[in-house]
Amino acid sequence: MNRSLLAGIAAGSALAASGLTGVAVATTAESSTQQAILWEQTASPIGQSMPAPTSRMPRVNVSDEADYLTHMVAHHQEAVTAARQLQRSSRAEMRTLGASIVRTQSAEIARMKAWLAEWYPGGPPASDYRPIMRDLTKLSGDALDETFLRDMIPHHMMAVMMSQHLLMHGSVSHAEVAAFADRVRDAQHAEMLQMQRYLAGWFGGSGMSCPMWGHPSGVMG
Template sequence: MRTMNKTSRAVVAGSSILVGALLLTGCTINIGGTGMNDSMMGNSESTSGFSSNDIMFAQMMIPHHQQAVDMSTLAETRSTNPEILALAVQIKDAQAPEIKQMTAWLESAGAGMDMGHDMGMGGMLTNEQMTALSNASGAEFDKLYLQGMIAHHEGAIQMAKMIEDSNNAEAKTLAANIVKSQSAEIEKMKQMLAGM
């Protein structure tokens, strides 16, 4: 009887570990790492030519980009710094079309914005940070905007690494463009911030 109890406990413990591992595999993502295991993520191509990984990226990056556009829209009425205003226009001009592009991916794949679970998106401002940014003006706004946008861009670059090895040429090109343009903007923003 004691042997059966030990065996039963071992089976239950093993099953719990396996279930936990499967849950973690399905719901975690190593954004900053070497990439995801395609078989783990079910990274098969849909009829649209976009893999499940490409689609997940779009589902995460659309709201991420939208927040950058929203932050830059705030700059139009809260900053008087010509460099900040020019940067805000540059960011909106780059990211608004990318939102449309990624939305088209989802439509072609028959996917919506709902990922089924909450994924972490690096660099996103919290509601409190967005409120503080919205309530600020002048030099205070400029500083908060630059600090927030640097972190935001760093998060976007890490997210873009999800699809830098995509088999889809459009997805791969978008990832490369995001890394290149936002890396350059980070350097520019760091210089601007240092000069304040």
């Protein structure tokens, strides 16, 4: 199993990595922090048969803000679809988490679409985003909560990486997008830590595995 799926993503500010298993963050100078994120991907079946992991890693490098916004709209839409399923969770914490993701990311989708319409009326290239979340519609109880956490933690990591890559290596034309990417990076990293605590407390897992990277079945369309 490849332990280092993505390394060398530079950071503008240090991400608090305490409590996040499988992610190593190396910092250098205070004003020019460099972070290398090492992500170990392991299979973690949870009560149902799952396809074997694939070597295809979803794309996290974005070339410019139009590419970032287009890719992030699709990424957010998948998160909202999955988070709506938490209305059926028996845990109040998970219902609150799901409602927060739906509310926050739905508003962000509307904002990103408005920017794309205003600044790129000809339309940016179609997103090549590949869904990575498993279908939660038939799950309930612990299976629903654990599957959501195990898939959403690396899903959030993708948003952190995409935002970081845009800020450090992409072409940003509007200050609004830079500020937005900064907020997405920090907010989703904080949610990752919260989900990590839920997963460890309820299921004894680290949550850094997502066996569905790029797999054509078992994911949301």
